[in-house]
Amino acid sequence: MEKSEMNGHAVGGSYSAVRDGASSTGSRGGWRRGCLHFLRRNTVVILTVSGVLAGMGLGAAVRSMHLSRAQMAHFSFPGELLLRMLRMIILPLVVCSLVSGAASLDTRSLGRLGGIAVAYFLCTTLLASALAIALGFIIRPGAGAEALNSNALGLQGTLPTSKETIDSFLDLVRNLFPSNLVAAAFQTYATDYKTILRNGTLGNLTLEKIPYGTEIEGMNILGLVLFALILGVALKKLGSEGEDLIRFFNSFNEATMVLVSWIMWYVPLGIMFLVASKIIEMDDIVLLVTSLGKYIFASILGHIIHGGLVLPFIYFAFTRKNPFSFLAGLITPFATAFATCSSSATLPSMIKCIEENNGVDKRISRFILPIGATVNMDGAAIFQCMAAVFIAQLNNFDLNAGHIFTILVTATAASVGAAGVPAGGVLTIAIILEAIGLPTNDLSLILAVDWIVDRTTTVVNVEGDALGAGILHYLNQKEMVQNQSELTEVRTEAVPNCKSEAETSPLVTHRNAASTASSPTDPDSKESIL
Structure with a gap:
């Protein structure tokens, strides 16, 4: 019997049994958490699509009732509210x-x-x-x-x-x-x-x-x-x-x-009545x-x-x-x-x-x-x-x-x-x-x-x-x-270069030759790259 530590607590028993049980439980819990996260993240999307489908069904069902014009206007009121809010x-x-x-x-x-x-x-x-x-x-x-x-x-x-x-x-x-910005909020010019x-x-x-x-x-x-x-x-x-x-x-x-x-x-409810009406x-x-x-x-x-x-x-x-x-x-x-x-x-x-x-x-x-x-x-x-x-x-x-x-x-x-x-x-x-x-x-x-x-x-x-x-x-x-990347390339490294110190330009990058394979032993060998 071995001891395994899970979440900071000592648990006795076979390690393989604990591992298999933990993995199966973890997979089930992870799948459940993933579904809940997906539903929580896409709640509005699911409700909106459901509203469109429900509106089609509701419209087809109410259509057979032969509503009057006044009744149709009252029925479409929730959809009208959505349009007004938007x-x-x-x-x-x-x-x-x-x-x-x-x-x-x-x-x-x-x-x-x-x-x-x-x-x-x-x-x-x-x-x-x-x-x-x-x-x-x-x-x-x-x-x-x-x-x-x-x-x-x-x-x-x-x-x-x-x-x-x-x-x-x-x-x-x-x-x-527009000649009047206030009027432009609700009127358009037309000939x-x-x-x-x-x-x-x-x-x-x-x-x-x-x-x-x-x-x-x-x-x-x-x-x-x-x-x-x-x-x-x-x-x-x-x-x-x-x-x-x-x-x-x-x-x-x-x-x-x-x-x-x-x-x-409110969009799902409004869309349902818009489509139905x-x-x-x-x-x-x-x-x-x-x-x-x-x-x-x-x-x-x-x-x-x-x-x-x-x-x-x-x-x-x-x-x-x-x-x-x-x-x-x-x-x-x-x-x-x-x-x-x-x-x-x-x-x-x-x-x-x-x-x-x-x-x-x-x-x-x-x-x-x-x-x-x-x-x-x-x-x-x-x-x-x-x-x-x-x-x-x-x-x-x-x-x-x-x-x-x-x-x-x-x-x-x-x-x-x-x-x-x-x-x-x-x-x-x-x-x-x-x-x-x-x-x-x-x-x-x-x-x-x-x-x-x-x-x-x-x-x-x-x-x-x-x-x-x-x-x-x-x-x-x-x-x-x-x-x-251009700003990273255009820089001057803090490496002394006695031979050309007075002529060093801020657009010149100095690299130590020790990092190159050309002359690993010569400390004065430098490579200047624009």
């Missing part, structure tokens, strides 16, 4: 995170990271638009569907006001520079038109469309983003005088993230899917290819890391995006999860994610280009190379200003159709299935933002390591 937190989160992020980065890093971010957003949006057009020509969702119209399907919807392409881009620039009757030179009457500016409901995130970035850079330039205000925005930002962590616990509100899903099934399939297939192959490949090409392990930590933001159909509403949970689960630097995530949620719309570009090709095929309109180029450029540029505008995606489709000379009366078909396609659209939008933040984090970390 939208409430967007303004302080965007402004404070961008001010603190821009102030924490030096001007050179800010310009470099900003340039990489703009190039990434532009290239991925162009790739998404090109993919949608290619799939549109391959699948041909509008071919053979010329008989489709909103009256035949019983569709009713308010079409967006037809807008000139030049006015759309001018509105984009105007919203970059509207009024028609007047004029007498011609020959006495004939002509109708003239006159543009004029209006303010529509919706936060002007684009203008707030630009102002916050410029304010952060200005505070950085002030030096010590701006430190107090920078600390204020940092504290405000951290307090906002605490609020986000509290809201996250949308299923209850569906009119005749079978008729829509059978009539517009090819368009729905083509759009969702484009989202799957871009989100499942193109974006992960770009991330892997830059970082040489597994993109799917990176995306696995963002299940909660993706579920939120699927339920809310809003990139801006998903922003709070995205910032929290990408920092805590994926370890992305706060300076990077809080700088790039608010910008990406406003200007990076890969999923929207696919949806808009596919809709333009669908409507062109619906009207037997042959798209030439010039039309395709116009769709690419217009969808890429106009998707930047889609955020903060009600029915922004459909409005952008109207701009594209006007640019290539197609009528906008078929947009009611797109509106009818927008709630289906818009869910995968938003997921791809936020995925592009997240992978962009991951790429920028990797490049920033890589540059920091290179800078540290």
Whole structure:
């Protein structure tokens, strides 16, 4: 009989028996602790995914009860609360995170990271638009569907006001520079038109469309983003005088993230009722899917290819890391995006999860994610280009190379200003159709299935933002390591060198020759390496 010591206590008995028993008990205890740790760490994720599934089941069950409009509004109240809480937190989160992020980065890093971010957003949006057009020509969702119209399907919807392409881009620039920051928190500038009757030179009457500016409901995130970035850079330039205000925005930002962590616990319940209420509100899903099934399939297939192959490949090409392990930590933001159909509403949970689960630097995530949620719309570009090709095929309109180029450029540029505008995606489709000379009366078909396609659209939008933040984090970390290695190499060791002491440069490293095999016995033999 031997004695073995476990946890500081003497235990008698066979050592092998004690060891086997301890290992089996330890393995069972370790497995149990591992499961508990996994459940504790991923509680919100599990509850959120369960909320989506429960919402589908609840919606299907309640749908057979044929609720009235008032009852449906009462039923969807918990989901409405979630949307209101998420939208409430967007303004302080965007402004404070961008001010603190821009102030924490030096001007050179800010310009470099900003340039990489703009190039990434532009290239991925162009790739998404090109993919949608290619799939549109391959699948041909509008071919053979010329008989489709909103009256035949019983569709009713308010079409967006037809807008000139030049006015759309001018509105984009105007919203970059809001005339009133307070008003920008809840209003967006938009051009509207009024028609007047004029007498011609020959006495004939002509109708003239006159543009004029209006303010529509919706936060002007684009203008707030630009102002916050410029304010952060200005505070950085002030030096010590701006430190107090920078600390204020940092504290405000951290307090906002605490609020986000509290809201996250309500997300599963809100998502369940959001999904259920949308299923209850569906009119005749079978008729829509059978009539517009090819368009729905083509759009969702484009989202799957871009989100499942193109974006992960770009991330892997830059970082040489597994993109799917990176995306696995963002299940909660993706579920939120699927339920809310809003990139801006998903922003709070995205910032929290990408920092805590994926370890992305706060300076990077809080700088790039608010910008990406406003200007990076890969999923929207696919949806808009596919809709333009669908409507062109619906009207037997042959798209030439010039039309395709116009769709690419217009969808890429106009998707930047889609955020903060009600029915922004459909409005952008109207701009594209006007640019290539197609009528906008078929947009009611797109509106009818927008709630289906818009869910995968938003997921791809936020995925592009997240992978962009991951790429920028990797490049920033890589540059920091290179800078540290350069500082390590450029040093002067404290070894006397009598022969060249007066000429020693701080950029010269002196190594003792004793450490080399060339002359181990000669103490005066030195090697100088730049």
